[in-house]
Amino acid sequence: MSEDKNKKDVEVFETNTDKKVNDTSAIDNKEEKDQIVEESSENRVIENKDRIVLDKKTRKNICNRHQFLQGTWNFERMQNGGWAYSMIPAIKTLYKDKDSQVKALKRHLEFYNTHPYVSAPVLGVTLAMEEERANGTPIDDAAINGVKVGMMGPLAGVGDPVFWFTIRPILGALGASLALGGSILGPIIFFVFWNLIRYIFLWKTQEFGYKAGKEISKDLSGGLLGRVTLMASIIGMFVIGALVQRWVNIDFTVPITRVTQDSDLYIDWANLPAGAEGIREALKAYTTYGPSSLDPVKVTTLQDNIDLLIPGLVPLLLTLGISKLLKKDVSPITIILALFAIGIIARVFHIM
Known part of the structure; x- marks a missing residue:
């Protein structure tokens, strides 16, 4: 009986000792964790202090x-x-x-x-x-x-x-x-x-x-x-x-062909009825045949032919050309003045 009791006392003592050791290690780990958390928070504070912010x-x-x-x-x-x-x-x-x-x-x-x-x-x-x-x-x-x-x-x-x-x-x-x-x-x-x-x-x-x-x-x-x-x-x-x-709007007005239209394909302004009836007939003809109905002679311009090929081709080429000039460090003011000059000259000679 006494031996069994002594064994139990020894086991209880060892168990209590292990608990104390574990408690001590737990305290040590907690302190280390607290220290790590404190250091990281200090680092964050330092980083926030160094950070430039727009208030x-x-x-x-x-x-x-x-x-x-x-x-x-x-x-x-x-x-x-x-x-x-x-x-x-x-x-x-x-x-x-x-x-x-x-x-x-x-x-x-x-x-x-x-x-x-x-x-x-x-x-x-x-x-x-x-x-x-x-x-x-x-x-x-x-x-x-x-x-x-x-x-x-x-x-x-x-x-x-x-x-x-x-x-x-x-x-x-x-x-x-x-x-x-x-x-x-x-x-x-x-x-x-x-x-x-x-x-x-x-x-x-x-x-x-x-x-x-x-x-x-x-x-x-x-x-x-x-x-x-x-x-x-x-x-x-x-x-x-x-x-x-x-x-970007470019219109080459150079005439390519001139064709006399049939009498029923254009508006005969001289023989239109007076009043509302004449206005109605003119609007009907314009709606049916478009702008070409305004004149007995249908003129096909250079721009009409270009638009039949690829609509918007000339504005696209002009934009790409100007972009290339800008990449070559040509002054935008120079480009603007050049466009003004080209536009005025082309208008004087009925090219545009």
Whole structure:
């Protein structure tokens, strides 16, 4: 009995000793873990202290400056001066040495043009990307400019119908109706509400773009920024291609053939009935036979033949030619003056 009791006492003693040892090791591990957590939190604090951030006051200043986006509009690079003016507070905050500031300012003096109000989200994304770049993220000039160019085209198509064709006419009609009734509130309501909506939209969308831009810049390793840049660039190229067809207008008026039409293929202005009946017959003939029905002689011009071959070929070739000249560092002002001269000479000699 005594031997069994002694064995039990020894086992209890060893068990208690093991528990104490385990408790001590647990305490040691906890202290090490606490020390590691404390060191990592200190490192994070140090990293946050070293990180350059655009605070809300600076972003407000940028938003206020951005209202003058079109203050230095020019035919060479359009809104680039107003854009660079908006970016100055961010550049001064993010880059402390003069060389970096100069490079950043030159980076934002490239061509830029979009609706002045929907430019705010583009500005927000650009601010976030510049902030990440200043903090060491490998974002190059091409990525920043690619996102700008890719966003400005599609957003320009949103701004015109929303602001110029919806909000402004509604507020104008409201203000005009009050003004016609003799109320001084008419112009006041228009100017106050228009500028209030405009400024709130500028600030909110700039902040939205700023937050979205920070998310884009976080996932550089996953290629998110590269994919966004690629998609934005593709969209930008589509928009530019559509604008070439819409805005570039070249018409070679050199006559190639002259054909006298049959009497039933053109409008006989001298024998049209008087009044509404004559107008109806003229409109019917024009609808049926098109512009050629206005004259008894059908003239086929050089432009007609080119359009039969490939519509829009000449504007496309002109755009590609100018792009090549720009790549060879030919001054845009020189190109503009040359286009004016060619257009005037071609008009004088009835070529265009």
